[in-house]
Amino acid sequence: MPEYTGYVGQSLEFLKSNDIVVGDSVKILSDLTYSGIVMPRYEHSDDKHIVLKLNSGYNVGLEIEKIKKVEKNKTTQKIVEKNEKIEHSQGLPKILLLSTGGTIASKIDYRTGAVTPVLTAEELNSSVPELAKIANIDAQVLFSEYSENIMPEHWLGIAKKVNEFEKSDYSGIIIAHGTDTMHYTSSFLSFALAGFPIPIVLVGSQRSSDRASSDAALNLIGATKFITESNPKGVYIVMHQDENDNTIACHLGTRVRKNHTSKRGAFQTIGDNPAFIIAENQILKNFSKDYFKINGYQPKINLDTKVALVKYHPGYDPNLLNQIIEMGFKGIIFEGTGLGHIGKTMYESVKKANEKGIFLGMTSQCIDGRVRMTVYESGRDLLDLGIIPLENMIPEVALVKAMWVFGNYQDSEEIKKIMLQNIASELTD
Amino acid sequence: MPEYTGYVGQSLEFLKSNDIVVGDSVKILSDLTYSGIVMPRYEHSDDKHIVLKLNSGYNVGLEIEKIKKVEKNKTTQKIVEKNEKIEHSQGLPKILLLSTGGTIASKIDYRTGAVTPVLTAEELNSSVPELAKIANIDAQVLFSEYSENIMPEHWLGIAKKVNEFEKSDYSGIIIAHGTDTMHYTSSFLSFALAGFPIPIVLVGSQRSSDRASSDAALNLIGATKFITESNPKGVYIVMHQDENDNTIACHLGTRVRKNHTSKRGAFQTIGDNPAFIIAENQILKNFSKDYFKINGYQPKINLDTKVALVKYHPGYDPNLLNQIIEMGFKGIIFEGTGLGHIGKTMYESVKKANEKGIFLGMTSQCIDGRVRMTVYESGRDLLDLGIIPLENMIPEVALVKAMWVFGNYQDSEEIKKIMLQNIASELTD
Numbered sequence: 001m002p003e004y005t006g007y008v009g010q011s012l013e014f015l016k017s018n019d020i021v022v023g024d025s026v027k028i029l030s031d032l033t034y035s036g037i038v039m040p041r042y043e044h045s046d047d048k049h050i051v052l053k054l055n056s057g058y059n060v061g062l063e064i065e066k067i068k069k070v071e072k073n074k075t076t077q078k079i080v081e082k083n084e085k086i087e088h089s090q091g092l093p094k095i096l097l098l099s100t101g102g103t104i105a106s107k108i109d110y111r112t113g114a115v116t117p118v119l120t121a122e123e124l125n126s127s128v129p130e131l132a133k134i135a136n137i138d139a140q141v142l143f144s145e146y147s148e149n150i151m152p153e154h155w156l157g158i159a160k161k162v163n164e165f166e167k168s169d170y171s172g173i174i175i176a177h178g179t180d181t182m183h184y185t186s187s188f189l190s191f192a193l194a195g196f197p198i199p200i201v202l203v204g205s206q207r208s209s210d211r212a213s214s215d216a217a218l219n220l221i222g223a224t225k226f227i228t229e230s231n232p233k234g235v236y237i238v239m240h241q242d243e244n245d246n247t248i249a250c251h252l253g254t255r256v257r258k259n260h261t262s263k264r265g266a267f268q269t270i271g272d273n274p275a276f277i278i279a280e281n282q283i284l285k286n287f288s289k290d291y292f293k294i295n296g297y298q299p300k301i302n303l304d305t306k307v308a309l310v311k312y313h314p315g316y317d318p319n320l321l322n323q324i325i326e327m328g329f330k331g332i333i334f335e336g337t338g339l340g341h342i343g344k345t346m347y348e349s350v351k352k353a354n355e356k357g358i359f360l361g362m363t364s365q366c367i368d369g370r371v372r373m374t375v376y377e378s379g380r381d382l383l384d385l386g387i388i389p390l391e392n393m394i395p396e397v398a399l400v401k402a403m404w405v406f407g408n409y410q411d412s413e414e415i416k417k418i419m420l421q422n423i424a425s426e427l428t429d
Numbered sequence: 430m431p432e433y434t435g436y437v438g439q440s441l442e443f444l445k446s447n448d449i450v451v452g453d454s455v456k457i458l459s460d461l462t463y464s465g466i467v468m469p470r471y472e473h474s475d476d477k478h479i480v481l482k483l484n485s486g487y488n489v490g491l492e493i494e495k496i497k498k499v500e501k502n503k504t505t506q507k508i509v510e511k512n513e514k515i516e517h518s519q520g521l522p523k524i525l526l527l528s529t530g531g532t533i534a535s536k537i538d539y540r541t542g543a544v545t546p547v548l549t550a551e552e553l554n555s556s557v558p559e560l561a562k563i564a565n566i567d568a569q570v571l572f573s574e575y576s577e578n579i580m581p582e583h584w585l586g587i588a589k590k591v592n593e594f595e596k597s598d599y600s601g602i603i604i605a606h607g608t609d610t611m612h613y614t615s616s617f618l619s620f621a622l623a624g625f626p627i628p629i630v631l632v633g634s635q636r637s638s639d640r641a642s643s644d645a646a647l648n649l650i651g652a653t654k655f656i657t658e659s660n661p662k663g664v665y666i667v668m669h670q671d672e673n674d675n676t677i678a679c680h681l682g683t684r685v686r687k688n689h690t691s692k693r694g695a696f697q698t699i700g701d702n703p704a705f706i707i708a709e710n711q712i713l714k715n716f717s718k719d720y721f722k723i724n725g726y727q728p729k730i731n732l733d734t735k736v737a738l739v740k741y742h743p744g745y746d747p748n749l750l751n752q753i754i755e756m757g758f759k760g761i762i763f764e765g766t767g768l769g770h771i772g773k774t775m776y777e778s779v780k781k782a783n784e785k786g787i788f789l790g791m792t793s794q795c796i797d798g799r800v801r802m803t804v805y806e807s808g809r810d811l812l813d814l815g816i817i818p819l820e821n822m823i824p825e826v827a828l829v830k831a832m833w834v835f836g837n838y839q840d841s842e843e844i845k846k847i848m849l850q851n852i853a854s855e856l857t858d
Contacts, residue, residue, distance in 0.1 A: 148770035148807050152744040180766035184743050208804075261768050261798030305744035311764075313828060314613050315581040315734040323752045335740075337609035339690050341577035369690030375637075378577050399742060 006041030010064055011050050018070045028052065029069040030062055088136040093171040093228045095135045097125055098161060100154065101145040102178025104205040104216045124176060128217045134224045135171070147178025147185070147204075152305050152403060155188040159301045162193060162200060166297060172199040172227030174220070179204040179258055179266065182237055186253030187400040188303070190235040190424035195297035199227050200235045202253065206264045215240050215264045222248030222278040230276060230283050234291025235424065240264040241277060249274035252291065254397050254426035257367065270394055271368045272428065293422045302407035304330065309399045311335040311365055312342040321349040331359035331402040331415075334387065335395045340364055340371030341378045347385060354386035359415055361402065362387045363395040388416060391427045401426060435470030439493055440479050447499045457481065458498040459491055517565040522600040522657045524564045526554055527590060529583065530573040531607025533634040533645045553605055557646045563653045564600070576607025576614070576633075581734050581832060584617040588730045591622060591629060595726060601628040601656030603649070608633040608687055608695065611666055615682030616829040617732070619664040619853035624726035628656050629664045631682065635693045644669050644693045651677030651707040659705060659712050663720025664853065669693040670706060678703035681720065683826050683855035686796065699823055700797045701857065722851045731836035733759065738828045740764040740794055741771040750778040760788035760831040760844075763816065764824045769793055769800030770807045776814060783815035788844055790831065791816045792824040817845060820856045830855060 003022040004012055020026060020038055028034045036052040049061040099105045105124055122139045131137055142161055145154065162173055177185060186202050193200065203223040205216035223238040226248075235253035242265035251269045260266040269275065275287035308324045310316075310332055324332060332353060336342050340362040342350070353360055362382065364371050370392040373379030383389070390398050398419075405418050420427075432451040433441055449455060449467055457463045465481035478490040528534045534553055551568045560566055571590055574583065591602055606614060615631050622629065632652040634645035652667040655677075664682035671694035680698045689695040698704065704716035737753045739745075739761055753761060761782060765771050769791040771779070782789060791811065793800050799821040802808030812818070819827050827848075834847050849856075 146770070146805060146807055148741075148766050149772050150743055151772065151774065155743070178767075180768075180770055181743050258767065258795050259797055261793045261795045261800060263798065266795065266798075305746070307744075308746075308749065309740055309742060311738055311740050312577075313738060313825065314579055314584070314610050315736075315832060317734070317737075317756070319756065320737065320753070323756070324749070327746070327748065327752070337577050338607075338687065339609075341575070341609055343578050343580065345580065364690045366687050366690045366695065368688055369692065369695075371690060376575060378575055396742065403744060 003040070007047070007050070009047030011041075011047045014050065014064050014067075018072070020070065020072060025073040026052070027071040027073065028062060028067055030066045034060060034062065036060070087132070089132065092134070092136045094169055095137050095172055095174060095224060095227055096165060096168070096170045097137050097139040097174045097176065098158070099124060099139065099141045099176040100143055100147075100150065100158065100178070102147050102176065102182075102204050103208045104176045104178075104203065104219070105144065106208050124220070128220050130217070130221050131224055134221070135228055137224070138170075145178070147181040150178065150181050150185060152188070152303050155185055155192070156301060156303065158185065159189055159192040159299075162189065162196065163299050163301060166197060166299075170198060171231060172201060174223050174227070175200065175202045176220075177202045177204050179206060179239070183253070183256050183258060183267070184396055184400055186235050186237050186256065187397045187426070188404060190253045190291075190426070191401055191404040192301045192303075193235070193297075193299055194294050194423050195233070195292045196235075196299075197233065197297055199231060199233060200253075201227060201238050201250075202236070203238045206240070206262060206266055215245075218245055218248060222250070226250050226276060226278055226283065230285070232291065236275065237267055238278070239267045241274065246279060248278040250276035250278060252287065252425050254424050255394065255428060257394060257396065271392065289425070291425050293424065300404070300408040303403045304406035305403055307331040307333060307399060307402040307406060309333050309335065309395065311395075312337060312346070314343065316343070316346065318346050318349040321346060322352070325349065325353050325356060325358065329358060330406050331361065333361045333363060333390075333395060333398045333402055335365040336362050336371070337365060339375055339379060340373045340382070340389055341376070342382065344378075344381075347381065350382070350385045350387065357412060359402065359406075359412070359419070360385075360387045361390045361398055361419060363390050363393055363398045365395070367394060388419065390419065393426050397426050432469070436476070436479070438476030440470075440476045443479065443493050443496075447501070449499065449501060454502040455481070456500040456502065457491060457496055459495045463489060463491065465489070516561070518561065521563070521565045523598055524566050524653060524656055525594060525597070525599045525602045526566050526568040526605065527587070527602060528553060528568065528570045528573070528605040529576075529579065529587065529607070531576050531605065531611075531633050532637045533605045533607075533632065533648070534573065535637050553649070557649050559646070559650050560653055563650070564657055566603075566653070567599075574607070576610040579607065579610050579614060581617070581732050584614055584621070585730060585732065587614065588618055588621040588728075591618065591625065592728050592730060595626060595728075599627060600660060601630060603652050603656070604629065604631045605649075606631045606633050608635060608668070612682070612685050612687060612696070613825055613829055615664050615666050615685065616826045616855070617833060619682045619720075619855070620830055620833040621730045621732075622664070622726075622728055623723050623852050624662070624721045625664075625728075626662065626726055628660060628662060629682075630656060630667050630679075631665070632667045635669070635691060635695055644674075647674055648677060651679070655679050655705060655707055655712065659714070661720065665704065666696055667707070668696045670703065675708060677707040679705035679707060681716065681854050683853050684823065684857060686823060686825065700821065718854070720854050722853065729833070729837045732832045733835035734832055736760040736762060736828060736831040736835060738762050738764065738824065740824075741766060741775070743772065745772070745775065747775050747778040750775060751781070754778065754782050754785060754787065758787060759835050760790065762790045762792060762819075762824060762827045762831055764794040765791050765800070766794060768804055768808060769802045769811070769818055770805070771811065773807075773810075776810065779811070779814045779816065786841060788831065788835075788841070788848070789814075789816045790819045790827055790848060792819050792822055792827045794824070796823060817848065819848065822855050826855050
């Protein structure tokens with residue numbers, strides 16, 4: 001049965017009239033001559049293009065109307081799995097690539113047309129031939145999960161694996177990761193592996209490999225260049241800076257957020273420019289401080305998930321907060337409004353939480369800017385009720401930090417102290 | 430007892446050595462000559478400036494080091510309350526100013542140095558003399574609450590009051606409102622008063638009146654100009670566009686968010702430029718569609734707060750969702766990750782919620798961008814579990830819309846339909 005996965009309307013007609021199916025090797029004359037393999041498309045793709053995987057490994061979308069000539073190669077090659085071991089070159093720096101899954105490590109399911117996370121770290125490496133010219137990359141698969149299914153237990157798994165390489169000859173560690181919760185993972189690694197001697201760089205992609213516009217290769221190359229050329233300690237997220245392919249942004253792992261559902265430049269450093277910009281021939285440095293604010297390497301790879309994130313809004317039912325208190329949560333991170341406020345209707349419940357010894361931290365749902373609870377009477381009331389203002393910590397980062405703190409510290413005064421201590425640039429001026 | 434509220438260090442020394450207290454009328458020679466009344470400062474202000482309320486009504490911060498000469502007016506005027514009725518000018522458009530409280534309607538408490546919401550709408554009007562040249566403004570106080578204490582009942586109160594003026598000779602209605610939850614209120618008014626015949630403009634300020642940099646006056650003037658010169662139907666939020674005073678932004682009330690805790694340009698239109706920019710002598714129009722997508726004026730001023738906002742994160746305890754189900758919530762708005770995902774650990778609880786007939790809507794914690802749940806298997810699983818993708822609706826707006834929908838509709842199919850129907854530009858291309 002011929003395969004046309006994802007092709008509809010004009011593009012389906014085009015394939016049929018040229019006797020071409022998905023997987024065929026073709027030569028197409030358009031503005032240039034393209035040789036490659038016809039790739040499947042998504043269910044909801046337009047019908048104006050066909051997508052070709054070029055021999056270089058890149059995908060390109062070709063507009064049907066501009067195609068002048070199509071030649072089918074006589075010996076039709078099916079898409080081959082590239083599992084071969086990459087040759088290492090002498091003298092190049094060594095990098096460890098750990099794969100956890102996500103779009104960056106995805107292949108198309110030919111049956112459903114859907115994207116599923118099955119590409120191995122080795123395949124990921126070999127699918128971007130440029131990498132071998134910059135570094136000798138060893139690849140390992142940790143697991144294969146989209147990041148909406150990455151749980152705190154996975155954070156522990158990643159941290160323990162990375163910790164094994166404290167004393168190694170790697171220049172840095174790249175972690176291929178789904179983008180949905182990449183910033184939660186980068187936060188956890190920042191606290192759990194504070195002071196780790198070589199850079200830890202999380203990299204993902206917003207567009208899967210059946211799209212002509214996949215950002216996977218450039219993000220991986222950017223991460224590799226960042227490690228080999230810049231190499232500062234810390235945990236970073238490396239992704240496209242915007243929609244164009246010229247600049248890759250390198251964000252501090254505790255100051256970054258996925259701020260768009262689909263754009264390639266979805267990740268943004270909150271309240272500042274990205275720490276580094278990786279351009280064609282140079283790395284622009286916007287961050288010149290130490291990422292880690294503690295001395296030496298002090299791994300603390302534990303956590304406790306009994307922390308709740310409470311995003312306040314008008315009409316928030318205080319009984320919901322009462323339930324959280326009853327359920328035995330040890331900490332509550334509020335996403336308050338503005339400078340760090342919640343309505344008076346919440347005060348009774350907050351008082352109860354405080355009396356139970358629950359840690360109460362305040363962040364802002366504005367996301368950018370600093371909470372400041374001394375300006376208005378609401379803020380002062382909340383300070384009196386025992387809520388700790390968490391400066392300009394991003395709500396998600398405060399949540400992850402609290403999980404980490406509760407896994408590693410018991411004393412309530414120490415917990416408060418550590419929550420406000422700048423460990424991994426989670427607090428900035 | 431002499432008053433020096435908020436002055437410390439150098440600035441306190443300066444006042445004492447010149448025999449000046451807060452409330453004194455002075456003439457100060459610096460780069461220019463300033464005449465005005467010495468204002469109190471905040472507890473945490475720097476000690477390098479003194480703040481003067483000029484006779485024009487504006488505040489100015491004067492650097493002590495640059496002050497060449499200080500003269501105290503012999504007849505010390507205490508700050509007077511301006512309660513006098515403003516004279517109306519013939520031929521100017523009429524605007525109704527409703528005050529609900531917030532920083533924009535605040536005065537300094539001389540005892541504590543704190544800002545409290547007590548300024549009346551009449552005082553607000555008379556404190557900005559420019560307004561009387563643009564429009565004849567009638568002022569009413571609805572209540573006096575900071576917006577972290579504005580509850581859904583207040584939304585109803587505002588909507589009912591505005592509804593009284595459906596058939597009036599006002600060109601528009603300005604609502605002075607605290608900034609913390611102003612975007613929640615603008616969303617509710619957009620749905621409850623869909624089709625209202627004259628513009629409803631919410632205006633606030635980020636800096637209270639004891640600061641030299643208060644943005645209250647310019648935002649009020651901007652709102653007034655917007656109504657008198659542009660005058661499109663709809664619900665808008667008018668605030669500074671950025672830190673400078675040259676441009677005031679006018680945002681669609683369902684597409685805006687407070688994205689910074691303290692900046693004057695804290696409000697941002699999500700995923701687009703502001704609908705209008707109010708500059709010195711012109712209004713730039715970026716939005717040319719109808720704000721309301723329904724015909725005629727169809728007020729529906731009811732709501733039901735039994736809707737929960739669930740912001741998913743790794744480690745989110747599904748038992749918390751179970752509690753929400755048990756507590757009888759009618760709707761749950763998820764703030765999922767990325768394109769609209771939550772982890773597999775949540776599926777059992779989501780299934781339970783769906784079986785109970787609870788409305789389940791998906792938005793993204795990325796805030797910008799569209800949810801799209803057909804791309805990855807997680808999304809498709811969640812669609813199968815009955816979750817409705819809410820396009821690019823902002824999470825907070827989806828929450829308010831659901832509260833409004835549950836207050837006005839009973840049938841579950843109709844509820845789903847209305848949640849996805851574009852009523853007040855809450856969905857954009």
